Amino acid sequence: MKFEIANTFTDELPADPDLTNTPRQVEAAAYSFVEPRKPTDPKIVHVSSEAAEMLGIGIGELNSENFLNTFSGGRQIENSKSYAMCYGGHQFGSWAGQLGDGRAINLGQVSFKDDSYALQLKGSGQTPYSRGADGLAVLRSSVREHLCSEAMFHLGVPTTRSLSLILTGDDVLRDISYDGNPAYEKGAVVCRVAPSFIRFGNFEIFASRGDIDNLRALTNHTIKHYFSDTYAASNLIEFTKQNYIDFFREVAKRTLTMVIHWQRVGFVHGVMNTDNMSILGLTIDYGPYGWLEPYDSGWTPNTTDRQYKRYRFGNQPQVALWNLLQLANALVSLTEDPEPFEEILSEFGAGFKNRYQTMMQNKLGLFNFQKNDDVIIEDLLELLETTEVDMTIFFRSLSGFIKQDFETETDSGFVELKQSFYDPNAFEGDVKVAWKQWLDNYFIRLEAEKISDAERSDRMNLVNPKYVLRNYMAQLAIDAADGGDYSVIEELYELLKHPYSEQNESNKWFAKRPEWARNKVGCSMLSCSS
Ligand code: AMP
Ligand code: MG
Numbered sequence: 001m002k003f004e005i006a007n008t009f010t011d012e013l014p015a016d017p018d019l020t021n022t023p024r025q026v027e028a029a030a031y032s033f034v035e036p037r038k039p040t041d042p043k044i045v046h047v048s049s050e051a052a053e054m055l056g057i058g059i060g061e062l063n064s065e066n067f068l069n070t071f072s073g074g075r076q077i078e079n080s081k082s083y084a085m086c087y088g089g090h091q092f093g094s095w096a097g098q099l100g101d102g103r104a105i106n107l108g109q110v111s112f113k114d115d116s117y118a119l120q121l122k123g124s125g126q127t128p129y130s131r132g133a134d135g136l137a138v139l140r141s142s143v144r145e146h147l148c149s150e151a152m153f154h155l156g157v158p159t160t161r162s163l164s165l166i167l168t169g170d171d172v173l174r175d176i177s178y179d180g181n182p183a184y185e186k187g188a189v190v191c192r193v194a195p196s197f198i199r200f201g202n203f204e205i206f207a208s209r210g211d212i213d214n215l216r217a218l219t220n221h222t223i224k225h226y227f228s229d230t231y232a233a234s235n236l237i238e239f240t241k242q243n244y245i246d247f248f249r250e251v252a253k254r255t256l257t258m259v260i261h262w263q264r265v266g267f268v269h270g271v272m273n274t275d276n277m278s279i280l281g282l283t284i285d286y287g288p289y290g291w292l293e294p295y296d297s298g299w300t301p302n303t304t305d306r307q308y309k310r311y312r313f314g315n316q317p318q319v320a321l322w323n324l325l326q327l328a329n330a331l332v333s334l335t336e337d338p339e340p341f342e343e344i345l346s347e348f349g350a351g352f353k354n355r356y357q358t359m360m361q362n363k364l365g366l367f368n369f370q371k372n373d374d375v376i377i378e379d380l381l382e383l384l385e386t387t388e389v390d391m392t393i394f395f396r397s398l399s400g401f402i403k404q405d406f407e408t409e410t411d412s413g414f415v416e417l418k419q420s421f422y423d424p425n426a427f428e429g430d431v432k433v434a435w436k437q438w439l440d441n442y443f444i445r446l447e448a449e450k451i452s453d454a455e456r457s458d459r460m461n462l463v464n465p466k467y468v469l470r471n472y473m474a475q476l477a478i479d480a481a482d483g484g485d486y487s488v489i490e491e492l493y494e495l496l497k498h499p500y501s502e503q504n505e506s507n508k509w510f511a512k513r514p515e516w517a518r519n520k521v522g523c524s525m526l527s528c529s530s
Contacts, residue, residue: 001061001070003110005079009118009196010108012221014214016086016128023130025098028211030202030218031083036073036105037125037135039189041169044068045143045481046489048150050497051163051193055119056112070107071191072166073124080108084127085197088205089275090326092310098205099275100129103137106197116225118197119163123189136172140478140522141530142188143489145286147477149192151469151496152283157261158254159283160194165489176529177521178303186482194282198222200327201275207330216334223247226280241335248331249344252324254281256348259320260355263313264363265465266292266391270302271528272311272319274326288526291468293513294422295384295391301471301526317356321348363395364442365460368449376445379438387431390512392468393420399460402453403443413439422512465499467509471524472517 013030021034047062061067069075076082084101091099105127107119122145123137142165149162168187175182198218206215220239223230230246231239258281262269269276270288278284290301297314305311311319328341335341360377361369384394397416405413417435418424427435449456469492477488495506517523 001057001064001066003055003077003080003108004112005077006109006111006116007080008109008116008221008225009085009106009198010081010083013217015083018128021126021128023126023132024128026086026100026128027209028214029086030214031085031106032128033081033083034105034127035076035082036107036121036189038074039072039124039166039168039170039187041167042068042072042074042189043167043169045139045165045167045188045486046146046493047164048146048162048493051150051161054112054115054161055110055117055163055193067164068166071121071164072168072189073105073121077107077110077119080110082107084129085202086129086205087199087201087275088208089199089201089273090204090323091273091275092305092308093322095208096273096275097208098129099131099201101127102130102133103127103135104192104197107191115195117193117195120192120194120197121189122192123168123187134172136168136170136187137189137530138172138174138185139167139188139481140185141287142190143478143481144289144474145190145192147474147489147492147496148286148289148469149283150493151499152267154497155261155265155465155468155499157265157267157283158258158281160192160197160278163191163193165190174529176527178527178529194278194280194284196222196226196278196280197284198226198279199275199284200277200279200323200330201273202279203327203330204274207333210333212333215330219244219247219331219334222279227251241337244331244334245340245344248324248328248341251279251281251327252344252348253351255320255324256317256351256355257281258283259317260352260359262316263356264359264463265468266295266313267468268292268300268311268313269316270300270305270311270526272316272323274323277320277323277327287530288528290471290524290526292391293470294388295381295394297381297385301524303525303527306525317352321345321352324348359463362463363398363460365399365449365456366445367451367456367459370445370448373445376438376441379441383434383438387426387435388422390420390422392465392470393510393512395464396461396466396510399457399464401439401442403446406439406443420512461500466502467495467499467506469496470509470513471522471526472513472520473509475517475520475522478522 016029016032126135146165152159171184172187288302
């Protein structure tokens with residue numbers, strides 16, 4: 001395992017001159033060099049062979065000592081020095097000052113073929129940004145991050161990847177329910193992979209300190225390496241104000257694309273603070289995230305957000321916009337002209353409306369766009385909200401719905417529809433009338449489609465996944481892994497590589513959340529304790 005090193009972040013941006021690993025404010029630096037903590041007895045739980053392949057790591061190397069040591073934090077990558085990044089952030093709507101990689105340590109950036117990747121360990125000990133916390137991560141949250149990163153990738157959602165999940169052999173103390181009952185859990189380290197882990201908060205911290213030189217250096221670095229298509233390289237001597245505006249426009253575009261995907265698959269991030277917003281528009285920091293089971297725009301899995309539900313499913317687009325405003329506030333120091341930023345932000349609303357509508361039309365199989373499609377969509381969402389319908393099962397089943405199956409109430413169409421209801425007996429009275437009305441309208445609308453039912457169904461199945469990492473599924477994988485059985489992790493990893501395929505042998509995972517999971521910690525509610 002020999003990597004080609006491409007450490008542009010540390011080569012081009014200023015380092016913290018202080019090499020002591022103690023919590024502190026780090027000024028005028030983009031990162032601090034720090035070494036991962038050596039694990040006592042590392043053991044591999046799971047490796048994403050696809051992420052390994054992406055990095056040029058051969059199958060034969062996955063069981064090597066070198067792999068285990070490197071990705072558990074026991075050994076540095078040759079010719080690379082590990083570091084933690086400095087960033088700030090707005091948490092739950094308020095400026096929180098310096099945050100930084102409190103429990104993430106970058107091993108370095110490597111290149112393979114034409115791409116470069118930052119390799120980052122999560123849970124490998126304290127850094128200058130740990131603010132009094134231990135820098136560690138437990139097995140349960142690491143299983144969730146590892147599986148979900150890979151599942152999101154295969155769903156076609158922009159995301160950081162996860163190479164490996166390794167037990168450290170060290171115990172970690174956590175108070176999972178925040179009720180004064182801490183307990184020891186198994187510690188683990190995940191190796192995340194992304195072209196870059198730069199966040200909105202990296203820009204905000206420099207702007208908040210009036211450190212315009214470093215803000216400019218970071219922005220130039222980001223544009224040069226990750227947004228080179230926003231400028232003509234041949235014309236470039238120095239970045240202009242227009243380059244910064246074009247960069248921001250592209251960040252807004254990528255962020256919008258990411259959130260539209262979240263809304264499409266029913267993903268709730270849970271902690272959309274600006275320090276958890278990737279500048280590349282990748283889903284990052286899998287913490288108390290969750291998947292909509294009953295369709296509910298007001299739902300968030302994060303218990304810390306239970307009161308105001310700032311990061312609820314239906315609010316994610318608004319929050320993305322609010323976060324972009326914070327980024328714009330930082331970048332405006334480079335141009336001293338807020339107007340172009342304001343314009344881009346005001347376009348976001350209209351852009352979202354259009355993209356959301358198209359995404360929903362695709363989910364409903366309304367490919368031959370018609371003027372009143374928004375009414376059909378809104379009526380459906382209202383029905384889903386009021387009836388406790390499983391989002392994934394409903395949309396996947398919808399692709400197979402044809403008018404002939406909905407003539408009388410005992411017909412197969414109604415039987416299938418009711419299977420997506422958490423309470424099939426709810427199909428009565430007003431609910432029944434409303435659903436029948438909606439289906440009538442839907443089938444009339446489908447007459448405007450120019451393709452066969454079979455073709456429509458195939459196309460719908462490309463945007464409506466059959467399998468997602470439901471919270472209870474992750475919990476089953478965690479419970480088994482805690483007892484030393486990693487087969488459920490492997491099973492879910494394989495299943496979720498093909499979320500749009502039928503995989504009928506795995507139909508047990510195409511099922512509503514079981515009753516035991518309705519109010520169980522880890523399934524319907526997650527704390528930030530991880
Ligand atoms: P989050 O909201 O989980 O992304 O975390 C917010 C901030 O807290 C980031 O700066 C994290 O690095 C830091 N953090 C979270 N958990 C820990 C931990 N166990 N030890 C040190 N820092 C942490
Ligand atoms: Mg974070």
